[in-house]
Amino acid sequence: MLxxxxxxxxxxxxxxxxxxxxxxxITLATSLxxxxxxxxxxxxxxxxxxxxxxxxxxxxxxxxxxxxVLVAFVGVTAALYxxxxxxxxYSEQEGASPRYRAYWxxxxxxxxxxxxVPLLANLAVVWIAIELTTVFSAFLVAxxxxxxxxxxxxxxxxxxxxxxxxxxxGVLVLYYAVHDAGQPVTWPGLIAAAPYLKPALLSxxxxxxxxxxxxxxxxVPMHTWLPDAHSQAPAxxxxxxxxxxxxxxxxxxxxxxxxxxxxxxxxHPQAWYLVAxxxxxxxxxxLLLQVHDFKRLFAYSTIEHMGVILTACGLGANAHExxxxxxxxxxxxxxxxxxxxxxxxxxxxxxQEIAAVRGLLHRxxxxxxxxxxxxxxxxxxxxxxxxxxxxxIVATGFAAGEYVATGLLTALLVxxxxxxxxxxxxxxxxxxxxxxxxxxxxxxxxxxxxxxxxFVPMFVFGFYVPPPLLSLLRQAAxxxxxxx
Amino acid sequence: xxxxxxxxxxIAALFVLFSLGVIVQRQMLSTLYLFMLHAVALTxxxxxxxxxxxxxxxxxxxAITFTTKVIAVPLxxxxxxxxxxxxxxxVDQVLTIPTSVLIAAVLAxxxxxVAQPLVQAITDRPFAAMNLPxxxxxxxxxxxxVAVRREAVAQLMGILVMESGAFFxxxxxxxxxxxxxxxxxxxxxxxxxxxxxxxxxxxxHVTGMTRVGLLAELKERR
Numbered sequence: 082m083l084x085x086x087x088x089x090x091x092x093x094x095x096x097x098x099x100x101x102x103x104x105x106x107i108t109l110a111t112s113l114x115x116x117x118x119x120x121x122x123x124x125x126x127x128x129x130x131x132x133x134x135x136x137x138x139x140x141x142x143x144x145x146x147x148x149x150v151l152v153a154f155v156g157v158t159a160a161l162y163x164x165x166x167x168x169x170x171y172s173e174q175e176g177a178s179p180r181y182r183a184y185w186x187x188x189x190x191x192x193x194x195x196x197x198v199p200l201l202a203n204l205a206v207v208w209i210a211i212e213l214t215t216v217f218s219a220f221l222v223a224x225x226x227x228x229x230x231x232x233x234x235x236x237x238x239x240x241x242x243x244x245x246x247x248x249x250x251g252v253l254v255l256y257y258a259v260h261d262a263g264q265p266v267t268w269p270g271l272i273a274a275a276p277y278l279k280p281a282l283l284s285x286x287x288x289x290x291x292x293x294x295x296x297x298x299x300x301v302p303m304h305t306w307l308p309d310a311h312s313q314a315p316a317x318x319x320x321x322x323x324x325x326x327x328x329x330x331x332x333x334x335x336x337x338x339x340x341x342x343x344x345x346x347x348x349h350p351q352a353w354y355l356v357a358x359x360x361x362x363x364x365x366x367x368l369l370l371q372v373h374d375f376k377r378l379f380a381y382s383t384i385e386h387m388g389v390i391l392t393a394c395g396l397g398a399n400a401h402e403x404x405x406x407x408x409x410x411x412x413x414x415x416x417x418x419x420x421x422x423x424x425x426x427x428x429x430x431x432x433q434e435i436a437a438v439r440g441l442l443h444r445x446x447x448x449x450x451x452x453x454x455x456x457x458x459x460x461x462x463x464x465x466x467x468x469x470x471x472x473x474i475v476a477t478g479f480a481a482g483e484y485v486a487t488g489l490l491t492a493l494l495v496x497x498x499x500x501x502x503x504x505x506x507x508x509x510x511x512x513x514x515x516x517x518x519x520x521x522x523x524x525x526x527x528x529x530x531x532x533x534x535x536f537v538p539m540f541v542f543g544f545y546v547p548p549p550l551l552s553l554l555r556q557a558a559x560x561x562x563x564x565x
Numbered sequence: 566x567x568x569x570x571x572x573x574x575x576i577a578a579l580f581v582l583f584s585l586g587v588i589v590q591r592q593m594l595s596t597l598y599l600f601m602l603h604a605v606a607l608t609x610x611x612x613x614x615x616x617x618x619x620x621x622x623x624x625x626x627x628a629i630t631f632t633t634k635v636i637a638v639p640l641x642x643x644x645x646x647x648x649x650x651x652x653x654x655x656v657d658q659v660l661t662i663p664t665s666v667l668i669a670a671v672l673a674x675x676x677x678x679v680a681q682p683l684v685q686a687i688t689d690r691p692f693a694a695m696n697l698p699x700x701x702x703x704x705x706x707x708x709x710x711v712a713v714r715r716e717a718v719a720q721l722m723g724i725l726v727m728e729s730g731a732f733f734x735x736x737x738x739x740x741x742x743x744x745x746x747x748x749x750x751x752x753x754x755x756x757x758x759x760x761x762x763x764x765x766x767x768x769x770h771v772t773g774m775t776r777v778g779l780l781a782e783l784k785e786r787r
Contacts, residue, residue: 238764253735
């Protein structure tokens with residue numbers, strides 16, 4: 082089953098390369114197949130099985146199952162969204178020559194590389210999968226052959242590749258250390274070897290991972306590529322980049338966390354997570370106040386969310402376990418929802434400038450309400466899923482006696498909340514600005530359907546999580562703790 | 566073993582020199598040739614270590630490195646980025662060359678110091694004391710190349726120098742990297758070069774230049 086999860090998008094990439102007309106429906110169908118396979122694999126993992134395939138080269142435990150399902154889910158909604166959005170948005174652009182023919186094959190290759198991250202067992206090969214996510218998505222970011230899109234794509238490729246090379250050094254040092262300890266170089270092997278690793282090797286590897294994968298995750302101060310790429314890429318690709326691709330790099334930082342806790346020679350590993358996390362939350366909160374582009378607004382919110390997840394790790398196991406995994410989980414579908422709506426707002430107004438957009442609720446009530454609800458959701462307001470995780474992180478942080486760090490996190494979350502709602506309020510309320518909107522007003526049905534599908538988990542998981550899913554999340558949280 | 570260590574030390578010195586050359590060379594083609602020589606030095610080190618340690622895997626690493634970086638990357642880059650890229654002879658630099666050399670010297674010193682905890686922790690690998698700091702120096706030099714070069718191809722060379730640096734360090738400590746990882750790494754580098762090369766071609770086509778350091782429209786307004 083695990084092999085098919087990777088083979089299906091690879092086959093889809095080959096087919097869509099030759100069949101332009103059928104490419105959207107083929108991609109949607111194969112994305113659905115991948116989602117069903119991923120869900121079935123996760124259901125088996127929830128029953129306590131660690132799945133393996135391809136002679137142990139592919140493996141799936143609880144945390145990787147959570148990430149796999151998220152990638153597959155966002156993959157389906159992004160494919161559905163793209164079908165209507167790409168022709169509706171880009172056909173109207175003057176002087177642009179979008180890469181529609183290349184979009185679907187690259188989309189499938191990008192999906193395959195992201196799906197490989199949780200599935201691959203060998204840590205060196207996981208690094209290669211992460212590097213390939215950048216390579217395959219570069220032209221998706223530069224979908225429009227414009228100067229600004231190419232600038233964003235170049236920054237994205239150059240900065241994240243630099244980060245990847247720094248991380249590679251850390252991966253190879255860790256490879257030596259784990260192998261030297263007589264364990265296979267996999268996640269379970271790393272955990273088993275962790276108490277016996279030389280602290281210097283583990284510490285240096287972690288710092289290189291933090292800088293390297295942190296660049297890809299958009300952590301401050303290596304975040305500069307992220308708002309640029311998100312402001313230029315199509316909204317469907319933004320949903321994938323922000324919802325699950327940057328989380329892939331963070332996935333690596335979360336998975337090394339229990340190894341650090343298990344090694345008595347690594348001093349205060351949580352301080353690194355706290356500092357990196359709080360710095361990102363703080364910078365994002367202030368940048369949210371001065372943002373001028375609503376796609377950049379959601380990009381800064383992604384930086385904030387990545388920071389919150391790392392801070393939760395730094396606050397200790399109590400806050401870390403379920404709160405971190407739930408934030409990681411809820412971020413994926415909430416952020417993809419927001420970018421999909423932002424794309425529709427761009428169709429309605431023909432601009433991403435916040436100052437040029439007023440009265441979206443009047444102009445297009447569906448998009449206006451969706452943007453308002455999306456803004457409330459990413460800001461962490463009840464009853465949405467991110468409220469649960471942020472509340473849990475803050476509550477357990479205070480309960481663990483981490484008053485300074487938790488207090489700071491709370492203050493920054495409030496600042497980010499105010500900033501997001503202030504900016505969203507400027508867009509949705511007031512009298513509609515006179516624009517050429519009438520020509521753009523017809524919204525594509527498939528894109529609206531994708532928004533509707535993405536809304537369901539964002540809303541429902543704020544107050545009800547099905548018991549099997551909750552069980553999987555708890556198992557994933559246990560894997561990330563220091564004492565499992 | 567002593568001869569191998571001495572020979573490897575000589576290769577390491579060349580490896581650092583070629584990395585420095587990628588930072589400061591003003592000619593586009595020369596930058597590419599220096600990168601190829603840099604990859605040849607990595608190949609040579611892998612062969613020397615392969616003989617000294619009796620490791621077949623290191624011969625695979627040597628073969629893969631030579632095939633991908635010395636042969637495939639220049640060919641792929643010429644195909645993807647286009648020959649017009651090479652017609653541009655001068656490569657812009659943010660800093661003057663003496664300043665770049667001075668900063669590179671400081672970076673080399675920092676890399677050497679940063680690598681010492683690793684060298685002290687890895688006592689069972691005879692080549693680690695040379696290859697670990699040398700590899701880290703190349704990683705730093707590669708990052709510096711991306712920072713100071715305005716030209717896209719030169720920045721790509723910087724990224725690839727970083728990758729080679731990581732592998733130069735790793736061949737001294739991980740001489741049992743799985744064959745899957747080796748093959749995957751072999752596939753990854755030409756794919757990355759192809760895609761980045763195509764991106765460079767697009768940039769050239771749309772903007773009429775490949776000086777990506779001058780692209781600065783995207784920023785947050787105050």
